[in-house]
Amino acid sequence: xxxxxxxxxxxxxxxxxxxxxxxxxxxxxxxxxxxxxxxxxxxxxxxxxxxxxxxxxxxxxxxxxxxxxxxxxxxxxxxxxxxxxxxxxxxxxxxxxxxxxxxxxxxxxxxxxxxxxxxxxxxxxxxxxxxxxxxxxxxxxxxxxxxxxxxxxxxxxxxxxxxxxxxxxxxxxxxxxxxxxxxxxxxxxxxxxxxxxxxxxxxxxxxxxxxxxxxxxxxxxxxxxxxxxxxxxxxxxxxxxxxxxxxxxxxxxxxxxxxxxxxxxxxxxxxxxxxxxxxxxxxxxxxxxxxxxxxxxxxxxxxxxxxxxxxxxxxxxxxxxxxxxxxxxxxxxxxxxxxxxxxxxxxxxxxxxxxxxxxxxxxxxxxxxxxxxxxxxxxxxxxxxxxxxxxxxxxxxxxxxxxxxxxxxxxxxxxxxxxxxxxxxxxxxxxxxxxxxxxxxxxxxxxxxxxxxxxxxxxxxxxxxxxxxxxxxxxxxxxxxxxxxxxxxxxxxxxxxxxxxxxxxxxxxxxxxxxxxxxxxxxxxxxxxxxxxxxxxxxxxxxxxxxxxxxxxxxxxxxxxxxxxxxxxxxxxxxxxxxxxxxxxxxxxxxxxxxxx
Amino acid sequence: xxxxxxxxxxxxxxxxxxxxxxxxxxxxxxxxxxxxxxxxxxxxxxxxxxxxxxxxxxxxxxxxxxxxxxxxxxxxxxxxxxxxxxxxxxxxxxxxxxxxxxxxxxxxxxxxxxxxxxxxxxxxxxxxxxxxxxxxxxxxxxxxxxxxxxxxxxxxxxxxxxxxxxxxxxxxxxxxxxxxxxxxxxxxxxxxxxxxxxxxxxxxxxxxxxxxxxxxxxxxxxxxxxxxxxxxxxxxxxxxxxxxxxxxxxxxxxxxxxxxxxxxxxxxxxxxxxxxxxxxxxxxxxxxxxx
Numbered sequence: 001x002x003x004x005x006x007x008x009x010x011x012x013x014x015x016x017x018x019x020x021x022x023x024x025x026x027x028x029x030x031x032x033x034x035x036x037x038x039x040x041x042x043x044x045x046x047x048x049x050x051x052x053x054x055x056x057x058x059x060x061x062x063x064x065x066x067x068x069x070x071x072x073x074x075x076x077x078x079x080x081x082x083x084x085x086x087x088x089x090x091x092x093x094x095x096x097x098x099x100x101x102x103x104x105x106x107x108x109x110x111x112x113x114x115x116x117x118x119x120x121x122x123x124x125x126x127x128x129x130x131x132x133x134x135x136x137x138x139x140x141x142x143x144x145x146x147x148x149x150x151x152x153x154x155x156x157x158x159x160x161x162x163x164x165x166x167x168x169x170x171x172x173x174x175x176x177x178x179x180x181x182x183x184x185x186x187x188x189x190x191x192x193x194x195x196x197x198x199x200x201x202x203x204x205x206x207x208x209x210x211x212x213x214x215x216x217x218x219x220x221x222x223x224x225x226x227x228x229x230x231x232x233x234x235x236x237x238x239x240x241x242x243x244x245x246x247x248x249x250x251x252x253x254x255x256x257x258x259x260x261x262x263x264x265x266x267x268x269x270x271x272x273x274x275x276x277x278x279x280x281x282x283x284x285x286x287x288x289x290x291x292x293x294x295x296x297x298x299x300x301x302x303x304x305x306x307x308x309x310x311x312x313x314x315x316x317x318x319x320x321x322x323x324x325x326x327x328x329x330x331x332x333x334x335x336x337x338x339x340x341x342x343x344x345x346x347x348x349x350x351x352x353x354x355x356x357x358x359x360x361x362x363x364x365x366x367x368x369x370x371x372x373x374x375x376x377x378x379x380x381x382x383x384x385x386x387x388x389x390x391x392x393x394x395x396x397x398x399x400x401x402x403x404x405x406x407x408x409x410x411x412x413x414x415x416x417x418x419x420x421x422x423x424x425x426x427x428x429x430x431x432x433x434x435x436x437x438x439x440x441x442x443x444x445x446x447x448x449x450x451x452x453x454x455x456x457x458x459x460x461x462x463x464x465x466x467x468x469x470x471x472x473x474x475x476x477x478x479x480x481x482x483x484x485x486x487x488x489x490x491x492x493x494x495x496x497x498x499x500x501x502x503x504x505x506x507x508x509x510x511x512x513x514x515x516x517x518x519x520x521x522x523x524x525x526x527x528x529x530x531x532x533x534x535x536x537x538x539x540x541x542x543x544x545x546x547x548x549x550x551x552x553x554x555x556x557x558x559x560x561x562x563x564x565x566x567x568x569x570x571x572x573x574x575x576x577x578x579x580x581x582x583x584x585x586x587x588x589x590x591x592x593x594x595x596x597x
Numbered sequence: 598x599x600x601x602x603x604x605x606x607x608x609x610x611x612x613x614x615x616x617x618x619x620x621x622x623x624x625x626x627x628x629x630x631x632x633x634x635x636x637x638x639x640x641x642x643x644x645x646x647x648x649x650x651x652x653x654x655x656x657x658x659x660x661x662x663x664x665x666x667x668x669x670x671x672x673x674x675x676x677x678x679x680x681x682x683x684x685x686x687x688x689x690x691x692x693x694x695x696x697x698x699x700x701x702x703x704x705x706x707x708x709x710x711x712x713x714x715x716x717x718x719x720x721x722x723x724x725x726x727x728x729x730x731x732x733x734x735x736x737x738x739x740x741x742x743x744x745x746x747x748x749x750x751x752x753x754x755x756x757x758x759x760x761x762x763x764x765x766x767x768x769x770x771x772x773x774x775x776x777x778x779x780x781x782x783x784x785x786x787x788x789x790x791x792x793x794x795x796x797x798x799x800x801x802x803x804x805x806x807x808x809x810x811x812x813x814x815x816x817x818x819x820x821x822x823x824x825x826x827x828x829x830x831x832x833x834x835x836x837x838x839x840x841x842x843x844x845x846x847x848x849x850x851x852x853x854x855x856x857x858x859x860x861x862x863x864x865x866x867x868x869x870x871x872x873x874x875x876x877x878x879x880x881x882x883x884x885x886x887x888x
Contacts, residue, residue: 209885217881226682228674245884247868248875252681257707261674264667268678271665272645272686276678294668350882387879422645422663422679422686430613430657430664433650441613442658442666 002194004057005148006065008086009140011074013047016137021052022379023141023162025208027154028056029381032203033196037379038064040085041318049078051086056150058199062345062490064378066569068092069194070147072140074122076100076108084566088112093190095143097122115191120184129180130173138174142181149195152182206381211349211371212237214382215279215305216245218353222392224303225251225274228265230258230284233317234373235307238279259287263304267291270300271431273421275357279305282324283314285331292366293332294433296456299409299419301360301395303353305369307376308486310564320373321564322486325542328368329515337457339363340515341469342370344489346380351390352512355469358393363459364419370514372537374487395419403427408440409452415459460516470521474499474507480581481525481532481557482508482573483547488537494570495577504581514543517550531556531580535573539563556584604638606631613658622799622811623652623720625773627659630689630718632776633784634660637687644687647676649701651693652727653720653799662689670701673708673717680713684861687787688714694721698754699734709763709792711860716786719756720799723809730804737842740806757838757850760794761831766853767793768834770846773800774814778847785849791856798845814845821848828852 007024011017018039025037036055042048055065067089073079073096079086088094088109096107098119105114120143123133130138138159145152159178163171209217216238219227227242229235243253251274256262262278269276280288285306295302308324310316328340339359343352352369360367398406398418403426410417417438420427429440435452437443463469474496484492489510499506509525511518534544534557541559560576562568609631617623634644644662648654650669657664667675676690697705697719708715724742725731731744735756739748761768767789771779779797786793800810807813826833826848834851876883 205886207882207885209882213885214882217884221878221881223878226678228678241884245875247864248871249878250868250872252864252868254677254681256674257703260671261677261704261707264671264674265678265681267667268647268665268675268680269682270678271663271675272679272682274682276682290668291671298665298667382882382885385882387882420663421683423643423683425640425642428642428661428663430666432658432664432666433668434666442655 001197002069002148003059003197004055004061004065005069005194005196006053006055006067007070007072007144008051008053008068009072010049010051010079010082010086012078013044013050015074017072017074018050018052019162020137020141021054023155023158024054024144025379025381027151027158029206029208030154031151032199032205033057033381034060034199034206035381036061036064038374039377040082042081043318049081051082053086056196058197062493063487063570064567066571070095070144071109073097074136076102080108087569092116093194094118095120095140099123118188125180125184126177129176132173135174135177138177139181142178143185145178146182146185147190147194204383207384208379208381209346210237210377210379211343211346211375212307212377213241214346214349215353215369215371216241218350219277219303219357220245220249221387221390222354222357223275224277224357225249226266226269226276227251227253227278228256228269228276229262229278229280230256232259232281232284234309234377235279235281235305237376238305259284260291263288263291266302267295267300270295270302271298271421273423275301275361277303277305279307281307281309281317282311282327285324285327289331292338293334293336295366296332296336296338297433297435298431299364299417299456300366300431301364302366303356303360303369304366305371308370308372316565318373319565320487321538322372322488322536323538323540323542323564324370325514325546328370329546335453335457337460337516338366338368339460339463339513340368340370341512342486342514343375344486344510346375346378347382347385349375350385354390354392355512358391359463361393361395362416363463364395364416365460370486372486398427407438409436409438409455411438411455415455463513464516464518465520466513469511469513470518471510471512472507472521472525473510475505476507477528478505478507479528479530479584480504480506480577481529482506482535482577483532483543484508484535485511485514485543488535488568491568491570492535492573495573498570498574499577504577506577515546517546519551522547522551526554529554529557531584533558533560533573533576533580535560535568537562537564537566537568556580604635604640606635609634609641609660609662611659611661615659616655617652618803620802621652622722622773622797622801623656625776625779626653626718626720626797626799627656629771629773629776629779629783630656630660632780633787636784637787639687643685644689645676645679646689646691647672647679648690649692649696650727651696653691653693654696656691670696670699670704672696673701673704676715677708677711677713680715680861681864684865688716689787690715690717692719694719694723694735694756695725695733698756698759702734705760706763709760709765712766712791712857713860714790714792716783716793716795718783718795718797720797721756722799722801722805723753724801724804726801726804753842755838755841756796757841758835761835761838761851765794766791766856768850769794769848770796770798770850772798772814772818772845772847774811774818775847778820782849789852789856791853791859817845818847819844821846821850829854
């Protein structure tokens with residue numbers, strides 16, 4: 001019996017391998033399994049190689065997992081292009097198109113056991129069953145459903161739904177292909193059966209969404225009334241969802257002529273008193289930077305989503321990386337402090353987005369949500385989220401008395417000034433990118449500049465100690481520690497589970513608030529830590545370096561990095577941790593020896 | 598019942614003292630704006646006045662409206678966000694020729710094709726004044742400036758032709774040399790229900806050429822009315838606009854006789870049509886329910 005299965009499939013664009021993955025995750029979500037699906041494509045817009053990984057589990061999952069349990073290759077050339085994204089090992093069951101002519105003991109995957117390899121005449125079987133080989137992907141679903149004992153009824157219903165628009169012939173063809181696959185697998189059982197157990201607890205149907213979907217929905221929940229943006233991979237789905245939904249709530253989406261206009265319109269909407277947002281990826285952030293500075297000095301609430309991809313420049317637009325942290329924190333001229341938050345999963349994108357709007361409104365500041373392609377575009381099952389536990393904040397408005405003699409940038413106890421908006425009688429002021437006195441009047445005085453800089457920094461001071469923005473997990477007394485953020489934090493959460501199972505004492509810190517650095521939380525966490533890793537998917541290790549800039553990081557805490565588009569898997573981190581433990585123990589022993597007189 | 602007191606031009610004048618050089622054309626522009634706003638009669642707090650960067654972009658601060666002196670070239674995007682967030686506001690946009698036709702040039706055509714009810718006033722002085730006398734996108738070919746020591750090698754942009762050809766529904770030109778005329782075209786631009794553009798030949802006394810000064814304007818300017826131009830005549834307007842730089846025409850080049858619906862009116866209609874389909878906010882995640 002199996003409880004946690006990772007299936008990886010690859011083919012060329014027209015093979016429908018990604019749509020097979022979507023059918024599969026949809027079916028298992030309906031049956032209450034926890035599941036997660038990532039897609040990966042070559043650079044081509046249509047055609048070219050495409051792949052997906054679907055992880056199905058009886059327990060909650062936080063990452064797309066390690067080596068594949070099932071690998072499906074419609075052709076070898078495309079499959080191999082994905083390299084470590086579709087890693088196979090000794091326990092991987094490999095299914096491939098027999099027509100490729102490769103003998104089962106000669107497949108180009110070193111380490112796979114021949115007994116686990118199935119050369120299936122995918123095209124021929126599909127043609128026999130359906131009259132065309134276009135339904136190959138449904139045949140693959142039939143194979144998997146039979147071998148895994150998984151979701152047969154839901155998959156059949158899913159096929160009916162998915163192809164209903166294409167006519168009855170297509171539906172019937174796909175159903176026949178599915179049954180043919182199912183029958184073939186039943187006749188060719190696995191050497192080691194892998195039937196999935198039922199999900200634990202009472203299986204409840206899950207929500208199914210990707211991070212971009214959830215971010216957009218959370219924006220609506222938080223009261224976002226305006227979105228201005230420009231299409232860019234991998235964040236466009238946020239604008240797409242909002243452009244379907246936001247009108248229903250009296251809001252508007254504007255697809256701007258460029259990235260600058262996108263953020264410009266959002267700043268305008270915020271100036272006019274509405275909650276506003278823009279979304280982009282790295283290159284777009286580069287372009288938006290000047291207007292982010294404007295929002296900071298004009299003290300306007302604004303939420304900016306950056307879904308990170310491989311960089312610099314165009315980099316790898318379709319694949320995940322965590323290399324925009326420095327940009328998020330520091331890309332601006334002048335002294336600027338701009339909160340940066342990162343979600344760690346699809347579900348977490350909801351609370352992080354609501355929090356971003358709350359921080360933006362409360363502190364009258366732009367807030368950057370630093371998501372990544374992995375979270376933004378992976379489909380994940382979610383348990384229903386209880387939205388009643390979320391507070392939605394609005395900006396501090398001036399009272400009638402304050403409007404009698406309104407001072408827009410008035411120094412207050414908390415350095416946050418009540419903010420008016422056009423239409424509000426008595427509240428007129430000059431908003432500006434130019435330095436200004438409390439009244440809003442432009443000023444080139446050094447004294448005014450120093451005072452306003454102080455205001456803009458001090459108002460954000462409480463954020464660093466706000467609860468709920470840093471998560472600490474595991475054994476509080478552990479000397480071995482992990483720090484991670486974004487999608488890679490999910491990998492580290494799975495490392496924690498493995499470590500527990502192996503009796504390794506370990507703790508994990510995951511910051512939702514990346515910047516300003518919540519120093520106190522880190523200092524408390526570092527107490528007693530003798531070794532550890534800051535795990536992130538970038539070449540430089542930007543969080544590690546950021547922490548060293550602001551904190552006394554214990555000497556034994558090292559950087560664990562891997563460039564984007566190279567997945568970090570729990571086993572990789574665990575292996576490094578074990579090395580660290582080994583060195584730690586030998587150091588302890590060395591110390592003991594040198595203590596001996 | 599007594600009528601509300603009329604809003605005189607001074608109601609729109611703020612306490613800030615302009616930074617402009619004595620004799621700058623922009624003094625005339627702001628006066629014309631006070632007069633136009635007074636005729637329109639909307640109170641200052643219902644007006645949002647957005648600008649970019651440059652001498653002329655200081656102008657919102659000299660009014661009592663809500664002002665936003667933003668960043669170089671981005672007044673139009675910001676103004677569009679303001680308008681969509683609150684379509685009931687009267688939204689004015691202002692800037693110089695550099696702001697509108699150089700660094701922010703990419704935004705103009707898009708603002709026009711969206712056709713929001715905005716009034717865009719460009720103070721065109723053919724030179725960069727704030728940065729002390731460099732070449733501008735409307736500088737004439739051959740102009741010697743601190744960045745074109747041997748004369749400009751580029752043809753100037755023609756703002757009137759560009760805006761007309763992009764489809765603006767209202768296009769006019771004025772000069773502070775004719776204050777009543779300038780106030781009148783600004784007022785008419787505000788009243789036009791859609792994107793309206795006013796090019797103001799606003800002399801730079803410090804870096805401008807002699808033939809661009811008010812005295813020269815007075816001698817050269819020709820009202821389009823005196824030429825019997827019919828502002829409904831789009832093709833004639835295009836033709837007249839090609840004389841930019843040679844002739845100083847004042848008045849309305851083009852006013853679309855049947856203005857198309859504004860962007861914000863279409864949005865209001867869409868919002869009204871879809872409102873009943875909204876999930877309650879607290880149930881927004883039902884969007885992702887699997888049956």
